[in-house]
Amino acid sequence: xxSKQGVLHLEKxxxxxxKSLSMPIWLKALIALLPALFFLLVFTIFPIFNTAFIAFVKxxxxxxxxxxxxxxxxxxxxxxxxxxxWWREYxxxxxxxxxxxxxxxxxxxxxxxxxxxKDPLFRNALVNTAILTIISVPLTIMISLLLAVxxxxxxxxxxxxxxxxxxxxxxxxxxxxxxxxxxxSHEVGGIMNQLIQAFGxxxxxxxxxxxxxxxxxxxxxxxxxFAITVQSIWSGLAFKILVFMAGLASIDKQYYDAARIxxxxxxxxxxxxxxxxLSPQILYITITSFIGAFKxxxxxxSIVGGGPIHFGGENRTMWITVVGYIYMNRNVEKxxxxxxxxxxxxxxxxxxxxxxxxxxxxxxxxx
Amino acid sequence: xxxxxxxxxxxxxxxxxxxxxLSHIDDERFKPSYEIAKEYKTRAxxxxxxxxxxxxxxxxxxxxxxxxxxxxxxxxxxxxxxxVSTGLRLFTSSPSFVNFRxxxxxxxxxxxxxxxxxxxxxVETSPxxxxxxxFVNTIIVAVVSTVFTIVTTVLASFAFARLxxxxxxxxxxxxxxxxxxxxxxxxxxxxxxxxWLGWENTYRALIFVHGVSVFYIFYLRQTFxxxxxxxxxxxxxxxxxxxxxxxxxxxxxxxxxxxxIIILNVMGSWNAYIWPTLIAQxxxxxxxxxxxxxxxxxxxxxxxxSTFTGQFASYDTVKIxxxxxxxxxxxxxxxxxxxxxxxxxxxxxxxG
Numbered sequence: 001x002x003s004k005q006g007v008l009h010l011e012k013x014x015x016x017x018x019k020s021l022s023m024p025i026w027l028k029a030l031i032a033l034l035p036a037l038f039f040l041l042v043f044t045i046f047p048i049f050n051t052a053f054i055a056f057v058k059x060x061x062x063x064x065x066x067x068x069x070x071x072x073x074x075x076x077x078x079x080x081x082x083x084x085x086w087w088r089e090y091x092x093x094x095x096x097x098x099x100x101x102x103x104x105x106x107x108x109x110x111x112x113x114x115x116x117x118k119d120p121l122f123r124n125a126l127v128n129t130a131i132l133t134i135i136s137v138p139l140t141i142m143i144s145l146l147l148a149v150x151x152x153x154x155x156x157x158x159x160x161x162x163x164x165x166x167x168x169x170x171x172x173x174x175x176x177x178x179x180x181x182x183x184x185s186h187e188v189g190g191i192m193n194q195l196i197q198a199f200g201x202x203x204x205x206x207x208x209x210x211x212x213x214x215x216x217x218x219x220x221x222x223x224x225x226f227a228i229t230v231q232s233i234w235s236g237l238a239f240k241i242l243v244f245m246a247g248l249a250s251i252d253k254q255y256y257d258a259a260r261i262x263x264x265x266x267x268x269x270x271x272x273x274x275x276x277x278l279s280p281q282i283l284y285i286t287i288t289s290f291i292g293a294f295k296x297x298x299x300x301x302s303i304v305g306g307g308p309i310h311f312g313g314e315n316r317t318m319w320i321t322v323v324g325y326i327y328m329n330r331n332v333e334k335x336x337x338x339x340x341x342x343x344x345x346x347x348x349x350x351x352x353x354x355x356x357x358x359x360x361x362x363x364x365x366x367x
Numbered sequence: 368x369x370x371x372x373x374x375x376x377x378x379x380x381x382x383x384x385x386x387x388x389l390s391h392i393d394d395e396r397f398k399p400s401y402e403i404a405k406e407y408k409t410r411a412x413x414x415x416x417x418x419x420x421x422x423x424x425x426x427x428x429x430x431x432x433x434x435x436x437x438x439x440x441x442x443x444x445x446x447x448x449x450x451v452s453t454g455l456r457l458f459t460s461s462p463s464f465v466n467f468r469x470x471x472x473x474x475x476x477x478x479x480x481x482x483x484x485x486x487x488x489x490v491e492t493s494p495x496x497x498x499x500x501x502f503v504n505t506i507i508v509a510v511v512s513t514v515f516t517i518v519t520t521v522l523a524s525f526a527f528a529r530l531x532x533x534x535x536x537x538x539x540x541x542x543x544x545x546x547x548x549x550x551x552x553x554x555x556x557x558x559x560x561x562x563w564l565g566w567e568n569t570y571r572a573l574i575f576v577h578g579v580s581v582f583y584i585f586y587l588r589q590t591f592x593x594x595x596x597x598x599x600x601x602x603x604x605x606x607x608x609x610x611x612x613x614x615x616x617x618x619x620x621x622x623x624x625x626x627x628i629i630i631l632n633v634m635g636s637w638n639a640y641i642w643p644t645l646i647a648q649x650x651x652x653x654x655x656x657x658x659x660x661x662x663x664x665x666x667x668x669x670x671x672x673s674t675f676t677g678q679f680a681s682y683d684t685v686k687i688x689x690x691x692x693x694x695x696x697x698x699x700x701x702x703x704x705x706x707x708x709x710x711x712x713x714x715x716x717x718x719g
Contacts, residue, residue, distance in 0.1 A: 028609055029532040036523035039579040044545055047556035054555070070556075147425060150418045157419075164426045166709060167433065170701040172638050174671045175690030179432045181675075182439065182683045189451040191435065234429070242713045266414065295549060298640060305675040308644050326551045327641065336555065343552040350549060 055340035058111035077106050112341035121317060122342065125325040132321070133293035136229050140236040141285060147237065148244035149274060162245065169238035176235060177302020181207055184227040184303075186216065207304060207312065224304070224312045224319055232299045236292075240285050247281035248274070279365040283357065290353050294346070297323035322346050375401050440466055440688040443481035447684045466688030470674070472497030486685075489678045498692060500663050501670035504570075508666065509636035512574040516632050517625060520583045525613045527584065528591035529599070539588075542581045554642065561646055568664045569653065572646045573639075583628050586711075590624040591617055627711030630704055637697055640668040667693045 053070040054060055060074065116122050147165065151158055168176065183191045184206035193203035193216075203216045206223045217223070255277070259269050275282070300319050304312045309328045312318035320328070326342045329335035379400060434457060439447065441462035450456060465481040468474070469490055478487050526532075527539055557576055566572035594617060602612045618625070647664035654662040665673070671693050679685045701708055 022608060025530055025609075026532045029526045029530040029535075032522040032526035032530065036519040036579045036584065039519065039575065040542065040545075040581070042560070043557055043576050044553055044579075044581070045541075047553040047560070048545065048548055050556040051552045143425075147422070150422050153418055154415070154422070161422050161426055162709075163705060164429050166705075167429065167698070167701070169712065170634065170697045170708065172668060172671070172690070172694045172697065174640060174668045174675070175436075175694040176432070178671065178675060178686050178690040179436050182687055183432065183435060185451065185455075185683070187451040189454045191455060191457075194454055234432070237429070239712060242709055246713045295551075302672075305672075305680075307672065307676045308641065310676075323549075323551055326555070327645075330555055330558070330645070340552075340555055343549060343555060346549050347552060351547070354547070 051340045052344060054337050055112055055344045056108050056110070057337060058107045058109060060106050060337045074106055112337045113345070116338055116341045116345065119338075121320065122322075122325050124317065125320045125322045128319050129294055129296060129321045131225070132228065132232070132296055132319075133290060136232045136236065137286075137289045137293050139229075140233050141240060141282070141289065143233070144237045144240035144285075145244055145278075145282070148241050148248060149270065151241070151245060152248040162241070165241050166238045168235040169242075171235075173235075173298045174302045176231065177299070177305060180227060180231045180234075180303050181305050186219075188216065219313070221313075221318060228300055228303055228319060231303055232293070232296070235299070236289065240289070243281050243285055244278065247278045251277045279361075283361045283365050287354055287357050290357070291350050294350060294353065295323050296321045297327070300324065322349075372401060436687055436691050436694075439684055440691045442466075442684055444486055444682055444684050445480075445482055448483070451683070466684045467692065469679075469685050470498055470689045470692055472499065486682055493678055498667070498670055498689065501665055501667045504573075504664060505637060505666045507570060508573045508639075509633045511570070512578055512636055513629055513632045515574060515578045516580065516583065517629065519579050520587055520628060521613070521618065521621075521625070523579075523584045524587035524591055525617060527588045528594075529609065529613070529617070543585065546581050546585075554645070558645055566646070568647050568649050568651050570651075570664075573636075573643055573664075573666070576646075577635075577642065580632075583632075587621060587624050587628065590621045594620055623707065624711075626704070627707045630700070630708050631711055633700070634697060634708075636666070638668060639666055640672070643669050644672075 050070045053074075057070070057074055060070070060077070151161055151165075185191070185193065186205040186208045187193065188197075188203050190203075190206075192206060197203060204223050205216045205219045206227050208219065251274070255273050256269065259273055264272070300311050300321055301308060301324070304310050304319075306312075306316065309324065309331065310316045311320040311324055322342065323346070326339045326346070329339035329342065438457050438459060439455075441464070442450070442459050443463045443465055446459070446463075447455075463481060465475065465478070475481075475487075475490065478490070482490075527535065561567060561572045561576060564571075566576075598616055599612060602616060607615065643664070643666045647666075647669075649664065650661045651664050654660060671689055674686055674689045679689075
């Protein structure tokens with residue numbers, strides 16, 4: 001009893017006094033968190049709410065140079081509406097004769113969403129993105145799964161192959177687009193056109209709408225879509241193979257030995273052991289690739305190569321994607337609310353995809 | 368046949384009597400075991416051959432664009448023009464560096480041997496064609512933003528992993544939730560915020576706006592949490608405080624993760640395209656004022672896109688040489704830090 005008291009006394013004695021002299025833990029935590037939290041608050045958390053707010057305000061506009069705070073701008077706009085002479089005061093120092101701006105009373109509601117969802121361009125973007133996603137994601141996942149299983153079954157040269165398959169990941173996206181643009185050249189002597197001619201086809205003007213040489217098939221939605229899909233499969237394999245390899249390495253070899261003793265053949269082993277035991281990785285890859293594919297943007301503009309808002313075709317919107325639509329409208333001051341509404345729709349689509357896949361995974365994924 | 372095989376054969380070979388008894392059973396199980404073993408061996412060899420063929424074919428498919436990049440960039444513009452109307456060859460007998468000279472703004476020797484007059488005219492009338500300012504900008508942004516990212520990430524993940532304070536889990540959950548939100552949502556407001564701060568065409572906009580990443584904090588926190596608590600208690604007995612424990616114990620142990628974050632961040636700066644396109648379209652105002660010199664604020668990807676769309680739009684060899692110059696540094700980095708990059712990326716799922 002007495003010895004126990006002695007221990008207690010020791011613990012409470014000098015340690016406590018020393019602790020109370022040093023900084024309290026919460027202050028240390030605050031100091032450590034402050035820099036990261038400050039920047040996250042300003043450039044990550046605030047913009048989410050701000051953009052969501054803009055999406056709901058009809059006829060919202062940022063006035064250049066007066067700030068980015070949607071709520072403040074909204075209140076100022078309301079105020080201006082009440083004062084019909086607002087523009088005289090506001091532009092007094094610039095140009096007293098300025099009359100083209102009319103005070104508009106901003107209304108909170110679903111007007112931007114209604115506009116965006118009716119906009120043929122946005123519908124086009126949704127359909128395009130869905131097509132690209134549905135074609136390229138399952139193909140990429142299947143090919144990378146096959147490659148990962150094959151890689152896992154060999155010993156010599158495995159690291160070499162793995163390095164080769166990973167190269168696209170560390171290559172600049174615009175540079176890749178440029179290379180694929182040249183591979184899919186509209187010229188008769190381009191690599192893809194030579195390949196097609198070797199199989200007896202006619203050369204195709206894959207990407208460029210103009211200057212297609214005589215005798216070639218002109219640009220179509222299919223030809224450009226094909227080029228985009230080949231490029232996105234090619235560059236999408238690297239990451240998926242890597243994740244599948246990590247998953248395969250963690251599967252216990254005993255399962256395979258047991259299956260072999262039972263005389264199972266390769267396809268049975270693949271279907272009954274590899275795929276179920278790899279299902280957490282397959283789920284992860286499926287979710288991230290669907291989200292990634294739905295945010296497709298750079299893969300289109302880099303292969304078309306006409307700048308940040310050229311999506312192919314003569315009217316420049318042939319393969320416009322949802323993200324492309326957002327950037328296109330963000331570039332025009334009065335369309336910013338449309339861009340904001342588009343980004344909210346994108347968020348909803350992404351959440352929806354994730355939710356569906358989580359539901360499916362409850363039945364199919366074995367942890 | 369070895370001695371062992373002979374013995375096995377003798378043991379398994381059936382007498383004539385046994386053969387007739389068992390002749391009605393036609394089953395694989397009654398085959399001599401060495402035959403089965405042989406069959407399995409040949410099957411395994413065939414499977415190996417198929418696997419290696421499949422992998423090699425795909426490896427060639429993966430390497431083709433790189434080989435294409437190298438072989439086209441060393442053709443002269445004239446040679447390429449001649450070949451592309453008949454049939455492009457993936458080899459060249461006399462490699463030339465004229466495209467790289469054009470892209471890097473070096474002097475040309477005997478230019479009319481390699482290119483037509485139209486291209487020469489473009490080269491001579493565009494003094495700002497050099498890629499070097501883009502490289503300078505990208506290196507500055509990559510270095511400073513990496514230092515900034517590492518400092519903030521280490522401190523924040525230290526707080527989340529080591530310190531106990533009220534609302535820690537709640538705060539961390541909020542940060543993780545922001546990872547689900549598409550970046551476009553933040554970008555729409557961030558452009559306006561950066562303009563409001565007067566950060567248009569400055570390094571600040573390129574460094575600080577996307578400088579703190581929730582994913583990096585999450586990633587480093589996981590590493591920090593694996594450090595056993597006993598180490599901290601031992602350090603405390605030795606009289607270390609929390610911050611000196613971070614500096615002397617946690618950072619050295621978490622070094623592989625920190626190196627991975629450094630590499631991923633440099634890759635991100637190198638491949639950044641849309642943010643610099645939107646916020647850095649002109650010349651840096653500070654440099655303009657101080658040195659009376661027009662310095663572009665764009666990064667390598669933007670530079671690449673402008674050769675794509677600009678005067679060199681119809682000269683494929685120049686464009687390919689530019690894309691090779693831009694992608695080569697990262698490929699070299701990858702060769703040296705293969706393990707770090709691959710281990711980091713397999714946990715991330717982000718692409719700059």
